Amino acid sequence: MQSNKAYTYVVLIYIISFFLYFFWQDFGGYNDFQWLGLQYLIFFNIGITISKCLGSFLVIRGAKKTLEISVFLAILVVVIGYIIVMLVSHYILWEYKLSYYYEVFRVYSFIRFSSFQDLIFPFSVMLVIEVAFEYFRQYKEQQNLRFEKTQAELSFLKGQISPHFLFNTINTIFWLIIKKPKEAQSLLLNLSDMLRYQLYDCENDVVPLKKEVDYLNDLMSIEKHRKNNDITINTLFEVENEQFELPPLLFLPLVENAFKHVSRDPRSENYITINLHQENNKISFLVENTTDNSVIKTKEDKKYSGIGLQNIEKRMALILKENYIFETSLTDNIFYAKIEF
Structure with missing residues (x-):
């Protein structure tokens, strides 16, 4: 129960931290967007954070579940999920930010190398969090098994x-x-x-x-x-x-x-x-x-x-x-x- 709470807190801190990171990046160039208003930047970065961070969370959790079935299927979930999250976040980026600077919608490709790059950071951090908590979960289970075994052996002797x-x-x-x-x-x-x-x-x-x-x-x-x-x-x-x-x-x-x-x-x-x-x-x-x-x-x-x-x-x-x-x-x-x- 305590590990589940810790996991929830870490994921929340992860999402809030990236929101602040994305917002600070845009706030640095606030002069370019001041005519949109500060409230606009806040809502825009909330959308970007949800798409990138929550999307990464869902993809990695889904891959973890499918890993029990097949390694190939888990890799497939990661690849397809990464692309979907990238497209969704890029669509939000285009619709609410970049479209103000690009007159022709169709000439700006949705699939760009920079879009893949932008997602690597939040995706990698979420992956590290999941791997770390899975390691500690397995370690705790092993410790519990050892404790149960010791208790059973003591009961056996008694x-x-x-x-x-x-x-x-x-x-x-x-x-x-x-x-x-x-x-x-x-x-x-x-x-x-x-x-x-x-x-x-x-x-x-x-x-x-x-x-x-x-x-x-x-x-x-x-x-x-x-x-x-x-x-x-x-x-x-x-x-x-x-x-x-x-x-x-x-x-x-x-x-x-x-x-x-x-x-x-x-x-x-x-x-x-x-x-x-x-x-x-x-x-x-x-x-x-x-x-x-x-x-x-x-x-x-x-x-x-x-x-x-x-x-x-x-x-x-x-x-x-x-x-x-x-x-x-x-x-x-x-x-x-x-x-x-």
Whole structure:
């Protein structure tokens, strides 16, 4: 918004400055035109300024829009527009100034080299203004993208494993050490693999799909111990190429979200379904879970759930641009989340 205001102010200053420039040129020879009156010179130079400056503005803006279609078309717009603006300004010049000195209208050609020269200055200044503001606009967009990327990366780091999840996992392992030592050892190995994956493999922009699947399996092993038999967990991983590369921990927020908000009503079925399908160069990830008001939502849950879902949208927009699908919906107390790319 601020850049648009600055652009408007600069264009207005450009038009006013050239009006003063054109007027001062004629005012210098005012003795030749004093019989026409000062008011006449003001209106005449307003017409010249509008034709040259506003004409240059419209031509360059039009060329900028057509540049997205074709460079040749943009050049054509500039050439034809330049000629039209030159003819219009020259017609005003002839009709209200030069015709007083040339008796025969037809002998004074509309297309003269001096007419092309007179338009070069205002046209070039307008072109410099447009190029300069376009450069700053693109520079600002790049800065905003970098800022968004940094924010997304920070959210990504925050959303990897919440302290709430880590605390509960350690607590679960602690009690299993007393009751079921072997299960506690297995669970501790799962947690160790998860942390190792996050600390080392996730430093890369992409990871093999196999490592991401192993990570999700470790996560679900831990969650199954935490939820006991209250929830039915269904998983289906169909992977054609285990070395298929994708951004690390992209699916984690959806899985964590499902475990945090799954229903816990003993009178009805409570389940989580996780499907992953990879074939050719496409991958689809679907998470489905029952949910209702029986879920106890802590502040920590809400915090990391919100970060996670926003993080997916930001990361996919930054990495995949528009070549992805991310959908969430809630129907009949069943929450659906889907990622495709």
